Amino acid sequence: MPTTSFLSKIEASWRGGSLVCVGLDPNPQALPPHLGEGAQASFSFCRAIIDATADKVCAFKPQIAWFSAFGHEDVLVELIDYIHAHHQTPVILDAKRGDIGETCTAYAIEAFDRYRADAVTVSPYLGLENLAPFTERSDKGVFVLCRTSNPHAEWLQNHPQSDPTYLRVVRAVVDANTQGNLMLVAGATHAKELARIRGAVGDMPLLVPGIGAQGGDLSQVIKAARTPKGGLIINASRSIASASKGEDFADAARKSLLALHSKVQALLSERTDQAS
Amino acid sequence: MPTTSFLSKIEASWRGGSLVCVGLDPNPQALPPHLGEGAQASFSFCRAIIDATADKVCAFKPQIAWFSAFGHEDVLVELIDYIHAHHQTPVILDAKRGDIGETCTAYAIEAFDRYRADAVTVSPYLGLENLAPFTERSDKGVFVLCRTSNPHAEWLQNHPQSDPTYLRVVRAVVDANTQGNLMLVAGATHAKELARIRGAVGDMPLLVPGIGAQGGDLSQVIKAARTPKGGLIINASRSIASASKGEDFADAARKSLLALHSKVQALLSERTDQAS
Numbered sequence: 001m002p003t004t005s006f007l008s009k010i011e012a013s014w015r016g017g018s019l020v021c022v023g024l025d026p027n028p029q030a031l032p033p034h035l036g037e038g039a040q041a042s043f044s045f046c047r048a049i050i051d052a053t054a055d056k057v058c059a060f061k062p063q064i065a066w067f068s069a070f071g072h073e074d075v076l077v078e079l080i081d082y083i084h085a086h087h088q089t090p091v092i093l094d095a096k097r098g099d100i101g102e103t104c105t106a107y108a109i110e111a112f113d114r115y116r117a118d119a120v121t122v123s124p125y126l127g128l129e130n131l132a133p134f135t136e137r138s139d140k141g142v143f144v145l146c147r148t149s150n151p152h153a154e155w156l157q158n159h160p161q162s163d164p165t166y167l168r169v170v171r172a173v174v175d176a177n178t179q180g181n182l183m184l185v186a187g188a189t190h191a192k193e194l195a196r197i198r199g200a201v202g203d204m205p206l207l208v209p210g211i212g213a214q215g216g217d218l219s220q221v222i223k224a225a226r227t228p229k230g231g232l233i234i235n236a237s238r239s240i241a242s243a244s245k246g247e248d249f250a251d252a253a254r255k256s257l258l259a260l261h262s263k264v265q266a267l268l269s270e271r272t273d274q275a276s
Numbered sequence: 277m278p279t280t281s282f283l284s285k286i287e288a289s290w291r292g293g294s295l296v297c298v299g300l301d302p303n304p305q306a307l308p309p310h311l312g313e314g315a316q317a318s319f320s321f322c323r324a325i326i327d328a329t330a331d332k333v334c335a336f337k338p339q340i341a342w343f344s345a346f347g348h349e350d351v352l353v354e355l356i357d358y359i360h361a362h363h364q365t366p367v368i369l370d371a372k373r374g375d376i377g378e379t380c381t382a383y384a385i386e387a388f389d390r391y392r393a394d395a396v397t398v399s400p401y402l403g404l405e406n407l408a409p410f411t412e413r414s415d416k417g418v419f420v421l422c423r424t425s426n427p428h429a430e431w432l433q434n435h436p437q438s439d440p441t442y443l444r445v446v447r448a449v450v451d452a453n454t455q456g457n458l459m460l461v462a463g464a465t466h467a468k469e470l471a472r473i474r475g476a477v478g479d480m481p482l483l484v485p486g487i488g489a490q491g492g493d494l495s496q497v498i499k500a501a502r503t504p505k506g507g508l509i510i511n512a513s514r515s516i517a518s519a520s521k522g523e524d525f526a527d528a529a530r531k532s533l534l535a536l537h538s539k540v541q542a543l544l545s546e547r548t549d550q551a552s
Contacts (some may be wrong), residue, residue, distance in 0.1 A: 127428030
């Protein structure tokens with residue numbers, strides 16, 4: 001596997017001590033007013049967050065919807081290019097794409113060739129076989145939605161109780177993981193389920209949204225699903241990028257990240273102490 | 277409800293006698309070589325298919341992936357503008373978006389404000405509550421993936437046998453349909469399930485892919501799920517738009533569409549005869 005693969009990059013980030021991923025969601029209503037509006041404001045906002053946090057994050061996760069809604073595809077291209085050029089941080093494009101195989105060919109081109117993302121989030125609803133155009137790119141990471149952190153998700157994902165859909169997704173992803181680049185999205189708001197998922201997937205990287213604004217318990221997440229290498233990509237979006245809407249937004253983002261980073265570090269060493 | 281709502285448009289199409297929707301998937305490998313390459317070829321191809329078929333289709337369904345993969349968003353904007361300016365045909369943007377509610381706000385802006393689509397396809401995986409930013413646009417149609425036409429979909433959608441996920445989606449969509457603009461995607465390749473879906477949703481419009489290249493049985497589809505007003509948006513993509521790769525591709529598309537249209541008409545009147 002080439003050293004620039006997503007898995008190599010994320011493992012390098014973990015070795016560097018970081019398990020936190022910062023989401024880049026340039027919702028115009030969340031931008032600091034002094035940045036103005038439009039494509040330039042979106043770029044300036046994200047670039048400042050990137051530069052203020054890159055040394056302590058394991059990945060960046062831009063949400064494509066906040067670019068495509070406003071025709072800011074070029075901003076997203078430039079931001080990912082910027083990350084590749086100035087930082088070693090891997091980029092997970094949050095797109096939740098999913099379709100028949102032929103259409104997934106086009107979505108894989110979008111994520112990996114157009115945007116040069118290192119990984120992408122995808123949906124399992126049409127069946128994992130359709131995701132082959134993503135997984136065939138063995139240097140890229142493919143995060144399959146499994147148990148999401150939002151309210152109302154259990155209606156589908158935890159049905160039926162005896163053999164919930166999210167666990168079927170887990171088993172299917174393990175079975176389909178011939179390239180070693182399939183991974184899962186598993187929310188921080190369901191620590192018991194996170195533990196069941198970890199029990200089934202070995203050391204597969206898990207992208208864990210739901211810390212911060214959604215109220216997931218960091219301590220439980222780390223207990224439930226950390227691995228010796230790290231194993232977790234703990235996403236925080238609003239709690240970092242929107243820590244301040246003032247001119248100090250980048251400094252505030254860095255402070256918020258460092259606080260979260262320290263908590264993660266403390267929980268990791270606590271657990272190591274207990275284990276020894 | 278304004279007369280320009282998606283539902284009004286599709287019912288007008290049905291009154292005009294058409295239940296067939298043409299998919300616009302400008303896969304570069306499928307384009308007639310004489311059109312050349314790039315954005316201009318994509319636009320010329322789609323516009324020619326549109327002009328050759330618009331009088332006999334109930335809707336157009338562009339697949340966003342074949343535009344966004346190559347940075348051809350402007351082509352998609354121009355094509356939808358072209359349809360609105362020159363034809364009355366409603367446009368269903370096939371995007372299969374799905375995310376938490378805040379992100380769906382951005383995806384709804386993408387589909388309805390940026391692209392001016394009349395309807396969009398969405399995924400239920402994160403729960404229907406998240407789709408509110410789409411459904412709040414009461415003049416727009418929102419097609420929720422339910423039972424898709426592709427192989428391998430039953431693994432998730434038909435699990436468990438006693439209360440399959442696709443039927444849960446059906447019930448939840450019926451319950452959530454306070455604006456009257458929720459609809460379902462239900463594949464032509466599963467006529468028995470299509471009949472169960474029709475039995476549960478009243479006269480809700482169903483988008484039915486899987487006729488043509490995927491081998492769904494038109495006669496069974498119409499028997500299973502037509503309604504007095506029409507009820508069906510029967511999609512055909514490759515079998516029409518790729519009927520020829522020669523300079524006659526638009527004529528060939530029209531011939532292919534007219535053949536399908538005639539079959540639909542014959543099956544509809546056959547059924548009316550039997551009923552009378």
